[in-house]
Amino acid sequence: MKNRFMMVVLTMMILFFGVGTHAVLADEIHWMKFDEGLLRAKSEHKKIFVNFHAEWCGFCTKMNKETFTNPALIAYMNQNFIPIKVDSDRESALAQRFRVQGLPTSWFLTDKGEQIASQPGFVAADNLLHMMQYISTDSYKATSYKDFLKKK
Template structure:
């Protein structure tokens, strides 16, 4: 019986090690070679140009730090798009590689929203404030920071664009999302 317990323990350790190795390889962001990169320092967006200094990255989304973005939203009277992520999150990295590199998404966010990126490993109090339980999670807020809705998980560019339009046009105040999509077709 002891040999069986030792064998089970060894197998469990091998499986856990394999899962850890697999996940470590999956979370390395893969960006196109021509994607701009900057050293944003602590709180940056994994070495990807983020515009935390409030300069528009012409090849991407204009990301803001939380406090700066909240102030800009009030001043510019724009809704907020708050993206909660972690560097180790494979779906967050997939969202950055696919959805956030879509030119339509970049343009729509930059024109109609103030976008904020929040690294949940570094900003745990904000994660708690917004009830973040899984990553990625996106929150939509009114300019006065009143919560509109949240969107957990990975979302394809076409779907996110519809959601952004639904929020920006304030259609959520008069109809369900499914009706909005049906009316747009």
């Protein structure tokens, strides 16, 4: 009887704390390092979103505060992409590999790390959400982005 009671209490604690932790994590994008993100994308068969940024970049800060805090964008990003953040100053070779010429720069990659498309500069949350939908649904393979937006 005592063991059964302890099992019920333990189960309730796991459920309570597990749900609470998940709710907190859903409030932010689950950013990863580049190599770690590539491995996860391959195993989960998800496309990749890469954000190149730097600490000194004003528009990067604006994107962090305005774009990457949007609840709809956060949910869609975490559900459909492997999000990766790259500090262009600390990982300059990676920035050069992706031909980053200005910051911020966003890249969409396949689950194998192949380049799909890039978007330089600040992107508002609603625009980035449309871009993510265009890429995640593979619409980019059959229609132009302009035509995709007309259907929305």
